[in-house]
Amino acid sequence: MRPVCVLGLGLIGGSVLKAATRAGWEAFGASHEPVTDPRVEPTVTAALARAARSDALVVVAVPLPAVDDVLREVAAHAPDCLLTDVVSVKQPVADAVAKRLPNARYAGGHPMAGKSASGWDAAEESLFDGAAWVVTTDEDVPRDAWRAAAELALACGAEVVPTTTREHDAAVARISHLPHILAAVLASTGADGGSLALSLAAGSFRDGTRVMTTRPELVLAMCEGNRGPLLAAVDEALGRLGAARGALASTGGLAATVRAGHDGRQQLEDLRGADREEFPIDLTDPEAFETLRDLGTAGGRLLRLEGDTAIGALPA
Amino acid sequence: MRPVCVLGLGLIGGSVLKAATRAGWEAFGASHEPVTDPRVEPTVTAALARAARSDALVVVAVPLPAVDDVLREVAAHAPDCLLTDVVSVKQPVADAVAKRLPNARYAGGHPMAGKSASGWDAAEESLFDGAAWVVTTDEDVPRDAWRAAAELALACGAEVVPTTTREHDAAVARISHLPHILAAVLASTGADGGSLALSLAAGSFRDGTRVMTTRPELVLAMCEGNRGPLLAAVDEALGRLGAARGALASTGGLAATVRAGHDGRQQLEDLRGADREEFPIDLTDPEAFETLRDLGTAGGRLLRLEGDTAIGALPA
Numbered sequence: 258m259r260p261v262c263v264l265g266l267g268l269i270g271g272s273v274l275k276a277a278t279r280a281g282w283e284a285f286g287a288s289h290e291p292v293t294d295p296r297v298e299p300t301v302t303a304a305l306a307r308a309a310r311s312d313a314l315v316v317v318a319v320p321l322p323a324v325d326d327v328l329r330e331v332a333a334h335a336p337d338c339l340l341t342d343v344v345s346v347k348q349p350v351a352d353a354v355a356k357r358l359p360n361a362r363y364a365g366g367h368p369m370a371g372k373s374a375s376g377w378d379a380a381e382e383s384l385f386d387g388a389a390w391v392v393t394t395d396e397d398v399p400r401d402a403w404r405a406a407a408e409l410a411l412a413c414g415a416e417v418v419p420t421t422t423r424e425h426d427a428a429v430a431r432i433s434h435l436p437h438i439l440a441a442v443l444a445s446t447g448a449d450g451g452s453l454a455l456s457l458a459a460g461s462f463r464d465g466t467r468v469m470t471t472r473p474e475l476v477l478a479m480c481e482g483n484r485g486p487l488l489a490a491v492d493e494a495l496g497r498l499g500a501a502r503g504a505l506a507s508t509g510g511l512a513a514t515v516r517a518g519h520d521g522r523q524q525l526e527d528l529r530g531a532d533r534e535e536f537p538i539d540l541t542d543p544e545a546f547e548t549l550r551d552l553g554t555a556g557g558r559l560l561r562l563e564g565d566t567a568i569g570a571l572p573a
Numbered sequence: 574m575r576p577v578c579v580l581g582l583g584l585i586g587g588s589v590l591k592a593a594t595r596a597g598w599e600a601f602g603a604s605h606e607p608v609t610d611p612r613v614e615p616t617v618t619a620a621l622a623r624a625a626r627s628d629a630l631v632v633v634a635v636p637l638p639a640v641d642d643v644l645r646e647v648a649a650h651a652p653d654c655l656l657t658d659v660v661s662v663k664q665p666v667a668d669a670v671a672k673r674l675p676n677a678r679y680a681g682g683h684p685m686a687g688k689s690a691s692g693w694d695a696a697e698e699s700l701f702d703g704a705a706w707v708v709t710t711d712e713d714v715p716r717d718a719w720r721a722a723a724e725l726a727l728a729c730g731a732e733v734v735p736t737t738t739r740e741h742d743a744a745v746a747r748i749s750h751l752p753h754i755l756a757a758v759l760a761s762t763g764a765d766g767g768s769l770a771l772s773l774a775a776g777s778f779r780d781g782t783r784v785m786t787t788r789p790e791l792v793l794a795m796c797e798g799n800r801g802p803l804l805a806a807v808d809e810a811l812g813r814l815g816a817a818r819g820a821l822a823s824t825g826g827l828a829a830t831v832r833a834g835h836d837g838r839q840q841l842e843d844l845r846g847a848d849r850e851e852f853p854i855d856l857t858d859p860e861a862f863e864t865l866r867d868l869g870t871a872g873g874r875l876l877r878l879e880g881d882t883a884i885g886a887l888p889a
Contacts, residue, residue: 369775389773418772428770432763436777438827439755441834442813446806447748448837452872452888454744455844456734457705459685461752461784462841468777469838473831484825490762491818497758498814502807509800511754515789518757521764522785525778528771556768572768 258282261409262308262338263316264301264327266292268371269343270318271380276413279382283311286318292377301327305334314405316366317342317350320478324350328357341366341406345429346482347393347422362402365393365422367429368415373470383414389558390415393422394549404540408562416558416570419549430486435494437468437476438487444469528556531572535560538567574598577725578624578654579632580617580643582608584687585659586634587696592729595698599627602634608693617643621650630721632682633658633666636794640666644673657682657722661745662798663709663738678718681709681738683745684731689786699730705874706731709738710865720856724878732874732886735865746802751810753784753792754803760785844872847888851876854883 263274263286270286274296277284285296287304298304308315315338317327324344331340340363344350347365354363370388372379390410392403407417420428444466447454468476480487501514538548538559549567552559557571579590579602586602590612593600601612603620614620624631631654633643640660647656656679660666663681670679686704688695706726708719723733736744760782763770784792796803817830854864854875865883868875873887 369773371776388775391773418769420769424769425773428766428773431766432770432774432778435762436759436781438814438817438830439759440777440781441830441837442810442817443752443755444834444837444841445813445830446751446809446837448840449809450744450747451870452844453734453736453740453870454747455841456869456872456874457685457707457741457744458748458841459704460687461756462748464780464783465752465756466834466838466841467780469831469834470842473828473835476831476835477827480827480831481821481825484821488818488821491814491821493762493765494758495811495814495818497761498754498807498811501754501758502804502811505797505800505804505807509797511793511796512789514754514757514761515785515792515796518760518782518785519789519792521757521760521762522782524764525760525771525774525782526786528768553772554767554769556772558772 259339259405260284260308260311260313261316262286262304262313262335263318264304265317265319265323266290266297266377266380267318268375268379269368270316271377272382272384273316273318273343273409273413275380275382276385277409280412282412288377290377301330302334305330308338309335312338314339314341314409316409317344320344320475321346321349321482322478325353325357328353332357336361339402339405341402341409343368345433345479347391347425349482351393351422362399364398364402364406365391366406366410367391367425368410368413369433370415373467375472375475385410386414388415389418391418391420391425393425394419394546394553395421396546404562407559411559411561416560418553418558420553421550424554426483426486427489430483430490434480434483434487435490437480438491439494440466440468528572533570534573535568535570538569540565540567575655575721576600576624576627576629577632578602578620578629579634580620581633581635581639582606582613582693582696583634584691584695585684586632587693588698588700589632589634589659589725589729591696591698592701593725596728598728604693606693617646618650621646624654625651628654630655630657630725632725633660636660636791637662637665637798638794641669641673644669648673652677655718655721657718657725659684661749661795663707663741665798667709667738678715680714680718680722681707681741682722682726683707683741684726684729685749686731689783691788691791701726702730704731705734707734707736707741709741710735710862710869711737712862720878723875727875727877732876734869734874736869737866740870742799742802743805746799746806750796750799750803751806753796754807755810756782756784844888849886850889851884851886854885856881856883
């Protein structure tokens, strides 16, 4: 089994290291924050030297603003290793890889799991169990890098969602970054009501603002890094909120808004609750990546790899 | 102890009945939905006749659109009973009471607790434990009705937040009704991303849309009933979201939005985590209601009643 070298040991990187260890992988890493653990090398340089010696899969697990610096180190010390990342936006990472390591064998990754607490101590080996983990499946992604990233995701307990860089960034703008912006708007508007309003705040306000307990720097790195797709999602939300405003002011009726929201949430429940049909995908097929992308678009995931066959699952 | 007669036995009314029973009160009620329970009278008319005989406190616990019909029945069968309600908006209920029972001894109530499930079977005797329960403390509220409503809230395990009808409606627009509108907008925008987006949806989307699992009729009754204050809150949210949009489009920076959101949520945590100082309020003081309202405005609550003294608690 190929070792894994995780650069950045916050909540996500730390959880990757712990989950890969649980799966029996040789896993090591490095962090700018001090972490005392036998798997942690004293410096990023030392970790990368070990990665180069052992032909490890290198995982970039720092917030987006720090990615470029880390990639420079990778280019200097382990340029030939297979490379992936777990950063929440994919196009800027792909661009940075193309700039710093134009010959890298790289597939992007993004595990869709998290919690409000951050840092190594918050990291858990079970964080990704059953979660979606995107592996970018653009046509030009090297097959060996794709395979290594998918194997890591599966070893960490996740299910692989194959999709393109562009589709990933558009989707997460809607379901991960927009929720943070709306939570910020809600928290500000609630707090503007003063102590009385906050004293009355119950479940709906607490749930709707929970992600605002996350460190602002992390939220900013994520949201600002996905500027174009997030702008489109915010515009769509502005349109819907404006329509609700207009309906409330004119007829007083909010049925269209509330029923569409209820239906949207119900679609999520239906997708989660659906029986899934498993089927094999031959990875040696020249059109395998197209099949994989279609699976992702349809809400499907990969459950495991068996030799040259990927086992996909599609909601019935 | 005065008996309590609960009209409407959904999640909130049912929980009031169960919580009052737990506190040792004689509690009975009626519901349009069939409920099999020894405390439930066969009809609203029968329940009100019993309330009139036993001089019970009558609690209106139906959704706002049904309030007027229930008040007609109260006017016909128990016009002299003390009256309160647990409806989520206060001005429309006060208006309906003024119309149907102009001489009623009425104080409005609103327990700030709930969950997505609805109906008698979802009702819990512990639903209100530690929750805020608004009792309207406008200057013209009859003192005996106020006292009865406050006693019920405390008996149900809640803490009383004294405030005016107007301040209540403005506050809940921000922290209860706006969260539902933003959740609807988020759920719709997420679902518009198709199966891929919903497959990737994790905690931030689930939390941000949870209230959309509530029955749409209940959300509509609540939000549409608070039209004016909700319009103001939606306008504030539109302004903030528009500012975020502008910042993202121009400089790409979201720091002002995210930091304000983080601060707002932190204010909620600070209020909840604060030590509280207890002090007595003499309810026979002619200015007691003013003192009570000031307590509510400052985020304070009443913890208990001891004869003519209310024990207030204010975050330090």
